[in-house]
Amino acid sequence: MNNFEFYNPVHIVFGKGTISQLSDLLPKNKKIMITYGGGSIMKNGVYTQVTEALKGFSYVEFGGIEPNPTYETMMEALALAKQEKVEFLLAVGGGSVIDGTKLLAAALCVNDEPWGILQGEIPVEKAVPLGCVLTLPATGSEMNGSAVISRTATQEKLSFGSKFVLPQFSILDPETCYSLPDKQIANGIVDAFIHVMEQYLTFPVNTPLQDRWAEGVLHTLVEEGPKAMKNKTDYDTMANFMWSATMALNGIISRGAVEDWSTHIIGHELTALHGIDHARTLAIVLPANMNLRRNVKGEKIIQYGERIWGVTQGSANERIDATIEKTVAFFESLGVPTHLRAYDVPKETCTLVAERLKNRGVVEFGEKDDITPELVTKILLDRY
Amino acid sequence: MNNFEFYNPVHIVFGKGTISQLSDLLPKNKKIMITYGGGSIMKNGVYTQVTEALKGFSYVEFGGIEPNPTYETMMEALALAKQEKVEFLLAVGGGSVIDGTKLLAAALCVNDEPWGILQGEIPVEKAVPLGCVLTLPATGSEMNGSAVISRTATQEKLSFGSKFVLPQFSILDPETCYSLPDKQIANGIVDAFIHVMEQYLTFPVNTPLQDRWAEGVLHTLVEEGPKAMKNKTDYDTMANFMWSATMALNGIISRGAVEDWSTHIIGHELTALHGIDHARTLAIVLPANMNLRRNVKGEKIIQYGERIWGVTQGSANERIDATIEKTVAFFESLGVPTHLRAYDVPKETCTLVAERLKNRGVVEFGEKDDITPELVTKILLDRY
Numbered sequence: 001m002n003n004f005e006f007y008n009p010v011h012i013v014f015g016k017g018t019i020s021q022l023s024d025l026l027p028k029n030k031k032i033m034i035t036y037g038g039g040s041i042m043k044n045g046v047y048t049q050v051t052e053a054l055k056g057f058s059y060v061e062f063g064g065i066e067p068n069p070t071y072e073t074m075m076e077a078l079a080l081a082k083q084e085k086v087e088f089l090l091a092v093g094g095g096s097v098i099d100g101t102k103l104l105a106a107a108l109c110v111n112d113e114p115w116g117i118l119q120g121e122i123p124v125e126k127a128v129p130l131g132c133v134l135t136l137p138a139t140g141s142e143m144n145g146s147a148v149i150s151r152t153a154t155q156e157k158l159s160f161g162s163k164f165v166l167p168q169f170s171i172l173d174p175e176t177c178y179s180l181p182d183k184q185i186a187n188g189i190v191d192a193f194i195h196v197m198e199q200y201l202t203f204p205v206n207t208p209l210q211d212r213w214a215e216g217v218l219h220t221l222v223e224e225g226p227k228a229m230k231n232k233t234d235y236d237t238m239a240n241f242m243w244s245a246t247m248a249l250n251g252i253i254s255r256g257a258v259e260d261w262s263t264h265i266i267g268h269e270l271t272a273l274h275g276i277d278h279a280r281t282l283a284i285v286l287p288a289n290m291n292l293r294r295n296v297k298g299e300k301i302i303q304y305g306e307r308i309w310g311v312t313q314g315s316a317n318e319r320i321d322a323t324i325e326k327t328v329a330f331f332e333s334l335g336v337p338t339h340l341r342a343y344d345v346p347k348e349t350c351t352l353v354a355e356r357l358k359n360r361g362v363v364e365f366g367e368k369d370d371i372t373p374e375l376v377t378k379i380l381l382d383r384y
Numbered sequence: 385m386n387n388f389e390f391y392n393p394v395h396i397v398f399g400k401g402t403i404s405q406l407s408d409l410l411p412k413n414k415k416i417m418i419t420y421g422g423g424s425i426m427k428n429g430v431y432t433q434v435t436e437a438l439k440g441f442s443y444v445e446f447g448g449i450e451p452n453p454t455y456e457t458m459m460e461a462l463a464l465a466k467q468e469k470v471e472f473l474l475a476v477g478g479g480s481v482i483d484g485t486k487l488l489a490a491a492l493c494v495n496d497e498p499w500g501i502l503q504g505e506i507p508v509e510k511a512v513p514l515g516c517v518l519t520l521p522a523t524g525s526e527m528n529g530s531a532v533i534s535r536t537a538t539q540e541k542l543s544f545g546s547k548f549v550l551p552q553f554s555i556l557d558p559e560t561c562y563s564l565p566d567k568q569i570a571n572g573i574v575d576a577f578i579h580v581m582e583q584y585l586t587f588p589v590n591t592p593l594q595d596r597w598a599e600g601v602l603h604t605l606v607e608e609g610p611k612a613m614k615n616k617t618d619y620d621t622m623a624n625f626m627w628s629a630t631m632a633l634n635g636i637i638s639r640g641a642v643e644d645w646s647t648h649i650i651g652h653e654l655t656a657l658h659g660i661d662h663a664r665t666l667a668i669v670l671p672a673n674m675n676l677r678r679n680v681k682g683e684k685i686i687q688y689g690e691r692i693w694g695v696t697q698g699s700a701n702e703r704i705d706a707t708i709e710k711t712v713a714f715f716e717s718l719g720v721p722t723h724l725r726a727y728d729v730p731k732e733t734c735t736l737v738a739e740r741l742k743n744r745g746v747v748e749f750g751e752k753d754d755i756t757p758e759l760v761t762k763i764l765l766d767r768y
Contacts, residue, residue, distance in 0.1 A: 001623040003399025008392070014640065015387025206620040208607060209628050212600030220593040236590040239385040243640065244593050252636070256398065256627070 022053035032059040069100030089130040095139025099147035102165040124162035138188035140249025142170035174238035187279035189225035192245035199254035262366040288382035350380035385640040406437035416443040453484030473514040479523025483531035486549040508546035522572035524633025526554035558622035571663035573609035576629035583638035646750040672766035734764035
């Protein structure tokens with residue numbers, strides 16, 4: 001086991017009817033900004049619940065944060081937040097709203113162009129405090145200090161992380177998920193699943209508990225995910241899905257283990273270039289990553305195949321092949337394609353992504369620093 | 385799944401050589417009190433590592449906190465801490481030292497007799513901040529806000545809990561465990577195991593992820609525990625044991641699930657009356673609790689038996705019997721007896737414990753409030 005630190009002070013409030021607790025969780029006498037997305041919270045009753053709880057508080061609103069939240073939109077939010085002297089941020093939505101709000105929280109405390117935060121040039125040393133009302137299980141952003149932001153002008157998608165943007169609290173009410181479109185549920189399942197894989201499917205360093213916990217999330221997503229697709233108003237099913245997605249990326253399953261994140265690095269480029277949903281890019285890249293990097297991941301793939309999918313027969317390579325097939329079949333069963341050709345993407349993208357990463361200096365990555373630009377292209381061609 | 389809250393801001397620093405990080409973790413310019421136990425930290429090098437890291441800090445020491453820390457001892461510590469105007473507490477030791485230090489932290493902020501904290505009469509509204517250097521995996525106290533204290537004068541053993549006594553940080557260096565006596569390792573394994581059981585082996589409320597995580601800790605203790613007994617200087621083994629014990633009782637595995645804790649309530653009386661090691665009282669009570677309360681716990685016992693011990697054959701009652709046998713055999717294999725008669729205890733204790741609980745008003749407890757004084761006696765007689 002590797003040395004590690006763990007620090008996650010996010011106060012989780014989970015369950016039916018918990019949005020009303022906002023009035024106890026929010027700071028009195030501070031100017032609040034509510035941030036949200038495209039307006040689904042107006043239709044599903046969440047906006048009403050939130051504003052009901054905020055009676056007596058002083059707040060402004062900023063709506064219209066898009067999926068893959070853009071820097072441009074968040075700079076509009078920044079201008080309003082500055083003008084209104086906002087002191088606390090309340091993100092109401094899914095991972096995109098929360099991620100955008102984290103950037104806003106940090107940007108409110110810097111003087112230079114905030115894009116430097118995402119380029120790693122401006123260290124985040126403080127942030128305006130934030131809280132969340134989660135309405136879409138997927139990214140885990142409600143219980144971590146990371147955010148991913150897209151810049152339309154340059155077709156870039158970059159991330160940053162800081163303990164200062166860990167939410168002070170996050171309210172998770174599974175009933176808010178009852179009206180989610182099927183596609184968002186499917187994406188959420190795949191997103192959470194692959195978050196686990198990035199932290200688990202690497203090479204072993206003797207972390208049996210962390211492995212079991214990672215597998216626990218995978219098992220639960222495999223069992224509850226299809227149920228969530230069929231009956232999105234079953235409370236326990238949605239609760240189990242929601243809690244799994246949060247636990248998938250709050251840091252606990254990977255402490256002391258080895259992480260990868262190369263599937264995300266490559267996937268982000270596909271979103272930046274072609275607007276493919278984040279989870280759907282991961283569903284394309286992961287199987288190729290497993291296939292072409294079996295030299296690095298083989299031992300863990302075999303463990304994963306045995307424990308999650310019951311693959312126990314054949315040679316090591318046969319077991320790895322069978323395990324990849326099971327993984328692909330799971331994603332496809334949720335209606336999530338696992339080939340790039342399912343989208344309107346030219347084959348040149350497979351080399352373009354490698355070039356873009358190379359130009360940003362991302363030339364040796366993955367858990368063994370073994371992914372070169374050539375391998376990036378091969379990975380994408382493998383699942384074209 | 386039940387509604388729940390989760391809040392655990394303890395900063396964990398885990399791994400080889402991490403005690404030296406104390407100098408970064410401790411507050412500058414605050415008077416510190418180091419608390420410790422019977423002096424094992426003098427022999428195993430931990431005291432030297434701690435004082436080396438504390439060069440330049442202003443501190444006093446209080447040693448001699450016993451296993452099952454007593455109120456009387458902690459009142460001595462309180463007098464010294466007040467006299468020295470201590471502003472930060474550093475517990476160096478196992479669960480007893482940490483529990484005693486939590487009482488001290490709270491007691492420093494109350495004016496009345498601090499025993500009221502344990503009687504539930506004085507609410508804990510603040511506490512002096514504390515940090516920990518853990519040297520014995522077992523209780524999980526390093527990552528929770530609970531403490532159990534014994535009062536010699538009245539032969540009482542009571543607990544309290546507060547978010548204000550959550551450690552600010554805990555350093556877990558598995559190398560500090562290399563010199564532990566076999567008995568303490570065995571006790572630690574059993575203690576952590578039964579902490580999980582109290583939160584898992586109740587009745588199902590549809591919490592598949594929490595179940596998998598509880599089972600993950602149990603699996604790891606079953607696999608790593610015997611290795612730790614055989615080779616206590618194997619780093620990864622002790623790291624896995626240490627992390628499992630912490631994860632067993634930091635709250636995460638039980639969120640949304642149903643908890644019991646009746647084995648602890650009964651076990652504490654055996655320690656208070658006869659000085660039997662905490663873990664050893666649990667190893668006696670748990671099998672009887674499973675046996676006599678199969679009407680409440682049956683469904684979960686069958687799940688536990690199947691997933692942890694591979695018990696899949698026979699009627700429900702046969703599977704429960706076989707699962708209890710496996711559990712008993714595991715404890716016994718570690719050298720931990722599972723019968724009260726293994727200790728110098730008269731049979732009258734079985735009724736005395738029930739009377740003592742009754743006199744304190746503890747007359748209906750367990751996850752279904754089904755444990756009466758009569759059932760307490762039956763449970764103890766079942767494993768006399």
